Amino acid sequence: MECKICGSSDLEVLNIQNKYYHCQQCEVIFIDPAEIVEQSEEKERYEGHDNNHQNEGYVRMFKDFIAEVIKPHINLDELNNGLEFGCGPGPVLADLLQSQGLKVDRYDPYFFPEKVFSNKNYDLITSTEVFEHFSDPVKEMELLTSHLKEGSYLAVMTSFHPGPEDFEDWWYKWDPTHIVFYNQKTFNKIASDFDLDIVYSDQEKYILFKA
Template sequence: MNQFCKLCGGTLNKLSEPIEPEYFHCPVCDLISIDEDTFLDRQEEFNRYSQHKNTLDNPGYVNNFNNFIIISKIDNLKNVKRALDFGCGPGPVLQVLLEKLGYATDIYDPFFYPTQGFLKKRYDLITCTDVLEHLKNPLATLRILEVLLEKGGILAVTTLFHTSAEDFISWWYRKDPTHITFYSQKTFRWLAEHLNLSLEFSDDKSIGVLKKSAS
């Protein structure tokens, strides 16, 4: 395990309670990350994601996205010419919902829609829902997304926030073996300060809306 945080470079502290796999906490940006030696391999990841019932035929899943759109207020954005749903999963439900709002939406997923033509474009809106917790190198990915945003563009993300390192051990969310990186409100403030972004909104639970500087 790297002794330094993969987000901010701070020195990591191992969570004191013995659990498997091992987790490490960064006191600087509040990121919690898993021991890299216990990552699933790519085929194991694919097998897990393939079991997800993330389709338009799943009303609960569709409702979650509709709630995300309303709470994050991305349905009220002006002048969105092009959007990207980054990490859309096997069923690009959010693409359908965004296009109903009139947003021409591209999709990308490293397992299900791996074409990388999106890297040559720029976007007024990027959504990244239930993706950050799966990232092996979150800073590199978020830097790419920041570059892909037009000036004044919006990055809207979801991932459940951890409340403290002390409560983390008993948290159900960590028990999914594809969840390897965990964030908090403090982490999102760090991201906004160190990328060309401002934290425009957070519901304090799972949603963060960041905006790229217009200058």
């Protein structure tokens, strides 16, 4: 087994509920591929979520994301377009950004499967509660960065893992479609591999890259 992010074979096995690997180099934690749930099951699970504007907590989550990750670091007035990558069934964040005057494309492999981003580059790509679902994060990063303009932004929300000691009781991994977990060191490695700067990180769930 090799690390999904850095390719190292220096992996610690965490045998808890499911089998996970913890990379000793980039510190990513990922589930054993044999334990990944089927795609049909995954879609059902997303549909069960109340991911729409009626759910106040869900809207709040994106308002916080905009207030903390986007607004302090990016002048939306200077951007021409954005992409919400993995928006789910109710593209709340895309709607919120659009209401601030940004034209936002929506893509989701299950709910908005048209590859609207082909032949397009963006000033801002947002990807919230998506990175933890990637079975091949490097491939997804290759795709995302290939659609970023020079000087543009990739804003990500995914919960940083608490370290192997506290992983067993960590709620975020209970969702069976959550299969890969990052921390600051993992994102530093990703930034350096993809030639990105890290503009902001709260070391908890938000990270903002600049191309």
